[in-house]
Amino acid sequence: MFLRGYFDSHAFQSVSTEQFLLYLNENLIKGNSDLEKKIRINDWVYGPGIPSNIAYSKDLLSKEESYGKLMVL
Numbered sequence: 001m002f003l004r005g006y007f008d009s010h011a012f013q014s015v016s017t018e019q020f021l022l023y024l025n026e027n028l029i030k031g032n033s034d035l036e037k038k039i040r041i042n043d044w045v046y047g048p049g050i051p052s053n054i055a056y057s058k059d060l061l062s063k064e065e066s067y068g069k070l071m072v073l
Contacts, residue, residue, distance in 0.1 A: 009023075010023075017045060039053075040053055
């Protein structure tokens with residue numbers, strides 16, 4: 001729902017990082033501090049490397065496998 005709404009309202013437009021984060025906060029997080037802590041968006045946007053809360057697909061990688069294997073696929 002969030003992603004569809006984002007694409008519908010921003011089709012064929014560019015947005016800055018700050019504009020996207022504002023949209024994310026207003027339309028997905030909506031003041032939910034638990035969700036904000038779980039997502040850790042600032043780690044993803046401004047932090048180095050891949051944050052530790054990366055989601056793994058059972059079919060693609062397990063937590064024990066390295067990110068490097070993903071790049072080879």
